[in-house]
Amino acid sequence: MSDEFTDFHLEAGRAANGPYALDVDPQRAGWGYSSLRILDLPPGGHHSFATGDSEWIVLPLSGGCTVVTDTDTDTDTGTDTDGTFELAGRESVFSGVTDFAYVPRDTQVRIASGAGGRFALTGARCERRLPARYGPASAVPVELRGTGNCSRQVNNFGAAGTFACDRLIAVEVLTPGGNWSSYPPHKHDECRPGQESELEEIYYYEIAAAHGKEGVGYQRVTPSGRGRGTDVLAEVRSGDAVLIPDGWHGPSIATPGHAMYYLNVMAGPGETREWLICDHPDHGWIRDTWPDQRVDPRLPLYEAPAGDAR
Structure with a gap:
């Protein structure tokens, strides 16, 4: 496979690289900032990596892990200290909100899991080196967006304004079977102050099985x-991913009987870390119908816990 992907839909396994089931970085994506790696660890497994010029969030998809950074800079004293974070994780992306760890650029990181698991490493090239930190599951805002068959749940663990990063923005979206999300179609591929921010985006999917059968979903970008x-x-x-360097993206469609999960990773060149979108002019009217409908009663699939058992 060449260093740069030649299309935008990456079927499970096609973008594997070394220890990663999925490995998307700026060079392979042909853009400037956003990265995503999916790491599977067996029981007792571990993995080490250098963060390089990017900041990262270690997010358990299934299972828990220990994240150790070689150094962390105390912004008050300017001294370096070791950082160790125990992530309780979760059974699956459909079972609950998870805790996570932020690790800065120019750092060595070790991830170890006693019981094994699957972990997302969401990353973005950045300039500032912020301190390594633990993100508790109880602090993750769970938002219900849309109504009717456009209802979906957003776990804003790494949203702008929720958790401090330099450039990285990352959220999880859960769509009940039969619903449409990422709708109306929208874009964020140009800088228009106060109206739209320029952000590259990666979608990573997991589809809930039902009656012993694997599910599928559908993604449109125009x-x-x-x-x-x-x-x-x-x-x-x-295990699939879709790269969105530009364009109107949506809908993301969950087929009946199969809930859809996707992880969104975004970053871009803007001076301000913000998510500003522009709705497609042919479809934005759908928002006006939402106040007249109820949120899908299946939502939320789960809520953030009241506190952390650490």
Whole structure:
């Protein structure tokens, strides 16, 4: 496989690289900032990596782990200290909110898991070296967005304004079976102060099984007239990813009976870390119908815990 991907839909396994089941970085994606790695660890397994010029959040998808950084800089004293974070994790992305760990650029990191698990490493090239930190599950805002068959749940663990990063923005979205999310189609591929921010985005999917059968979902991205003319109509399965350097993205469709999870990773060149979007002019009217409908009663699939057992 060449260093740079030639299309935008990465089926499970096609973007594997060394220890990673999925490895997307700026070089392979052909852009400037956003990264995502998916790491599977067996019981007793461990993995070490250098963060390089990027900041990262270690997010358990299933299982728990210990995250150790070689150094962390105390911003008050300017001294370096070791950072160790015990992540309780979760059974699956469909079972609960998880705690997580932020690790800064220019750091050595070791991840170890006694029981094994699957872990997402969400990253972004950045300039500032912020301190390593623990993110408790109880502090993750759980938002219900949309109504009717556009209802979905957003876990804003790494959203702008929720958790401090230099450039990285990351959230989780859960869509009940039969619903549409990432809708109305929207874009964030140009800088328009106060209206739209320029952000590269990665979608990573897991689809809930039902009656012993694997599920599928669907993702649409249409060209906005900017950048690379991203055009995707993909049937997505667990482990797949879609790259969105530009374009109107949405809907993300969960097939009946199969809830859809996706992890969004975003970063861009803007001076301010913010998520500002522009709705597609043909479909933005759908928002006006939401106040007249109820939120899907299946939501929330779960809520953040009241406190952390640490």
